[in-house]
Amino acid sequence: MHDPHPPQPAAAGTAPLPATVLPAAEHAALRRALELAARGPADTPNPQVGCVLLAPDGTTLGEGHHRGAGTPHAEADALADAAARGHDPRGGTAVVTLEPCRHTGRTGPCARALREAGVARVVFALPDPGAAEGGGGAELAAAGIDVAGGPAAVGEELAESALDLIGPWYARAARPAxxxxxxxxxxxxxxxxxxxxxxxxxxxxxxxxxxxxxxxxxxxxxxxxxxxxxxxxxxxxxxxxxxxxxxxxxxxxxxxxxxxxxxxxxxxxxxxxxxxxxxxxxxxxxxxxxxxxxxxxxxxxxxxxxxxxxxxxxxxxxxxxxxxxxxxxxxxxxxxxxxxxxxxxxxxxxxxxxxxxxxxxxxx
CATH class of the missing domain: 3.40.430.10 (Dihydrofolate Reductase, subunit A)
Structure with a gap:
């Protein structure tokens, strides 16, 4: 008898990332990133995203958020803020509300920007469900960067807060996924x-x-x-x-x-x-x-x-x-x-x- 649906392998870039318990500094940084994300416009085709860059000792190096279509993404905005403050993000941690993208549109891929900036760890609340944009976490992990992403890594409460913020956008992006x-x-x-x-x-x-x-x-x-x-x-x-x-x-x-x-x-x-x-x-x-x-x-x-x-x-x-x-x-x-x-x-x-x-x- 034919079984139409044998178990399927995971799609490229969707392998589950290891679950972790966030250190207190990263937990606080993700809450701050959510606050920053809420500053962005809610009525554009792009999601509201926030990013906080942490030094190895947990102090803040830079902050950023996405201000609308065509403007720098939150990660690039945070890197620019760190540079303006005279801080070097190498060896630090990027804490983001949405998985860094790996897609080139009006701006370059955020995953590449973080990799080239020398960050050692990336934490994100929600995976990006987009076919072209998603998978940045897996790309960073393949480059040797420590990655913790999704509800299993950051906790259900923070993940739900991130989803509440961009629910309509996320629902549209997730539908084909x-x-x-x-x-x-x-x-x-x-x-x-x-x-x-x-x-x-x-x-x-x-x-x-x-x-x-x-x-x-x-x-x-x-x-x-x-x-x-x-x-x-x-x-x-x-x-x-x-x-x-x-x-x-x-x-x-x-x-x-x-x-x-x-x-x-x-x-x-x-x-x-x-x-x-x-x-x-x-x-x-x-x-x-x-x-x-x-x-x-x-x-x-x-x-x-x-x-x-x-x-x-x-x-x-x-x-x-x-x-x-x-x-x-x-x-x-x-x-x-x-x-x-x-x-x-x-x-x-x-x-x-x-x-x-x-x-x-x-x-x-």
């Missing part, structure tokens, strides 16, 4: 549960085994907080015969609190709650944590929101030869009022899975 698979497991009449709410099991063992193999090949499994409260899923990947390895990030979407005893929390630290209902911001949260492939497993409200937003890249529809005639539907109101407005999909292939069928499709 995260491949979203919507999984549905339904009866022939499109039901995901019976009238009394029971749903285990609509599909059979072969379909469930395939779903676990798909889970094992993605970086994150996403559900709504309603599903967490109703089903208390563990959201682990448990394919038969597979060697145990790192689990995908388990993500709960919504503002309702996730109980402390919920199985989704696990004990490995691989849990995130995205307290938003905006699919674009959910994707931003995923991209900020290095997620490149995610499977969205429920519930219907969350799946509907992603479909309405055009944020589904692939559909995995598991169909069971069952009729219920009533109960929850897999998809809610999409705002479609005429057949011409239907969301159309292109079938990639169809696989029999025991008594069930899997249809894999992509947007037409």
């Amino acid at each position: 995260v491949h979203v698979i919507l999984k549905t497991a339904t009866t022939l009449d499109g039901r995901v549960a019976a009238a009394d709410g029971t749903s285990r099991w609509i599909t059979g063992p072969a379909a469930r085994e395939h779903a676990h193999r798909v889970r094992a090949g993605v970086d994150a499994i996403v559900v709504g907080t309603g599903t967490v409260r109703a089903d208390d899923p563990a959201l682990t990947a448990r394919p038969a015969g597979a060697v145990a390895g790192p689990q995908p990030l388990r993500v709960a979407v919504g503002r309702r609190p996730v109980p402390a005893t919920a199985r989704i929390r696990g004990s490995d630290g691989r849990f995130l709650q995205a307290t938003t209902h905006d699919p674009a911001l959910v994707i931003a949260h995923l991209a900020a944590r290095g997620v490149r492939r995610a499977v969205l497993e429920g519930g219907p409200r969350l799946g509907t929101a992603f479909l309405r937003a055009g944020a589904v890249d692939e559909l995995h529809a598991y169909l069971a030869p069952v009729h219920l005639g009533a109960g929850a539907a897999a998809v809610g109101d999409l705002g479609v009022t005429t057949i011409d407005g239907a969301l159309r999909w292109r079938t990639v292939h169809v696989d029999p899975l025991g008594e069930d069928v899997l249809l894999v499709a992509r947007p037409a």
Whole structure:
């Protein structure tokens, strides 16, 4: 039986960087960099970014922020400030709110500027999700510079503060970087549960085994907080015969609190709650944590929101030869009022899975 989604290697420049506990001086510098970033204009195509340069003893060498399209990036601004103060950044640390870019646009690549300036360490709150701009951290690390980046390195609080500052920009930039698979497991009449709410099991063992193999090949499994409260899923990947390895990030979407005893929390630290209902911001949260492939497993409200937003890249529809005639539907109101407005999909292939069928499709 063909598996359309074996585990994928990490994309170039997206390898996870080592997690660290930030020294107090770097923690304070990142808070300061966020303050500096907020000084930049919020209504331009470019993100608000701040940078603080530290000497090896933790004192400040220079500060900078991005002032809008066409102006020096925060890192270059901080290097210029250090030079104006008569400070040499060699051997120092650059603390930045967003990963230094490796792209040449109106200005040169920030990663190269920091490397040529001789900094010994770079800390950033969020990875740059851009295909051309991202990967500066990996480039710096390859040059022998100590790099600590992303929420695992700087802590969730500071990373969330950085994301709050540039959320709309980050969401736009992140959209192409995260491949979203919507999984549905339904009866022939499109039901995901019976009238009394029971749903285990609509599909059979072969379909469930395939779903676990798909889970094992993605970086994150996403559900709504309603599903967490109703089903208390563990959201682990448990394919038969597979060697145990790192689990995908388990993500709960919504503002309702996730109980402390919920199985989704696990004990490995691989849990995130995205307290938003905006699919674009959910994707931003995923991209900020290095997620490149995610499977969205429920519930219907969350799946509907992603479909309405055009944020589904692939559909995995598991169909069971069952009729219920009533109960929850897999998809809610999409705002479609005429057949011409239907969301159309292109079938990639169809696989029999025991008594069930899997249809894999992509947007037409």
